[in-house]
Amino acid sequence: MHVMEGFLPPIWCAVWYIISIPVVIYGVYQIRKVSEDVPESKALLAVSGAFMFILSSLKLPSVTGSCSHPTGNGLGAAIFGPAVTAVLATIVLLFQAILLAHGGLTTLGANIFSMGIVGPVVAWIVYKGLIKSNVSSLIAIFFAAFLGDLLTYVATAFQLSLAFPLPTFGQALVNFLTIFAITQIPLAVAEGILTVIIWDRLKVYKPKLLERLDLLSKKEDAEVDGQ
Amino acid sequence: MNNKTIIALIIILIVIVVAPFIIHSGMGEEEGYFGGSDDSASEVIEESGYEPWFSSIWEPPSGEIESLLFAVQAAIGALIIGYFIGYWRGQSKKD
Numbered sequence A: 001m002h003v004m005e006g007f008l009p010p011i012w013c014a015v016w017y018i019i020s021i022p023v024v025i026y027g028v029y030q031i032r033k034v035s036e037d038v039p040e041s042k043a044l045l046a047v048s049g050a051f052m053f054i055l056s057s058l059k060l061p062s063v064t065g066s067c068s069h070p071t072g073n074g075l076g077a078a079i080f081g082p083a084v085t086a087v088l089a090t091i092v093l094l095f096q097a098i099l100l101a102h103g104g105l106t107t108l109g110a111n112i113f114s115m116g117i118v119g120p121v122v123a124w125i126v127y128k129g130l131i132k133s134n135v136s137s138l139i140a141i142f143f144a145a146f147l148g149d150l151l152t153y154v155a156t157a158f159q160l161s162l163a164f165p166l167p168t169f170g171q172a173l174v175n176f177l178t179i180f181a182i183t184q185i186p187l188a189v190a191e192g193i194l195t196v197i198i199w200d201r202l203k204v205y206k207p208k209l210l211e212r213l214d215l216l217s218k219k220e221d222a223e224v225d226g227q
Numbered sequence B: 001m002n003n004k005t006i007i008a009l010i011i012i013l014i015v016i017v018v019a020p021f022i023i024h025s026g027m028g029e030e031e032g033y034f035g036g037s038d039d040s041a042s043e044v045i046e047e048s049g050y051e052p053w054f055s056s057i058w059e060p061p062s063g064e065i066e067s068l069l070f071a072v073q074a075a076i077g078a079l080i081i082g083y084f085i086g087y088w089r090g091q092s093k094k095d
Helices: A010-037 A041-055 A073-080 A082-099 A108-132 A137-163 A169-205 A207-212 A218-226 B003-023 B037-047 B063-094
Strands: none
Touching (some): A010 A041, A010 A073, A010 A108, A010 A137, A041 A073, A041 A082, A041 A169, A041 B063, A073 A082, A073 A108, A082 A108, A082 B063, A137 B037, A169 A207, A169 B063
């Protein structure tokens, strides 16, 4: 989903930086708060960040014939919300921009916006919505991860179409969505499944912590209390 | 989830990742397959005559070094997840 180094006009680089920086700062503040309130959640934070590290390093082939990588942003977003996930995404994106020449420093703001903000906001809303409707957290996390991944790429397509409306915004959007979003659909399903497997382990080993962070549906809460 | 569900999920996962190799069997990078979607998007932009105004401050000197760094990235992540899941598993057994 990276917008490559130098591939956004300076004005758009500035716009996305201006939008992304406050979210990352708020995320740092939230990390401090949650690790003071629930010290045990620090380990979950490390796992969420590590999950993004792994998934964004896996460039998987897609049925469209091109390769792309999952984002891993659904897990962190469901547990900690979008702002914290923006901080995690920044770490991953910096690693890739500096050491791998994937993405870039000028386009960092834009990439944080898609992978660290839009994807996670969607994942977080989907997760909270499904949990409130008393859906099992395993199903909720699948859809959160699937949509968080997919919408990250939709956001990238939007960003590129805004900067390069060739010949019109609409047509450019269709072009970029074909390149990014269609490739991403099967990979987003794969990411959803991987996230479900990790979530299942968290549920088995740390049910009380998940309950404390208010991440389980009412029915699951009752099961945890009944144990 | 019980073990059967987890195994079924892992099989679906493998099918999703392996299917493209079967669908586009025999094709390679020369035919425009299995390239990165980032690169395809960059090509579309460059075709319009746009020239990137900034280039990466450092690039991996070869494809080998690039794979090395990608593997390091995955290993860091896997190490952390493996450590905590293993630690929690041990903890839950003690209880």
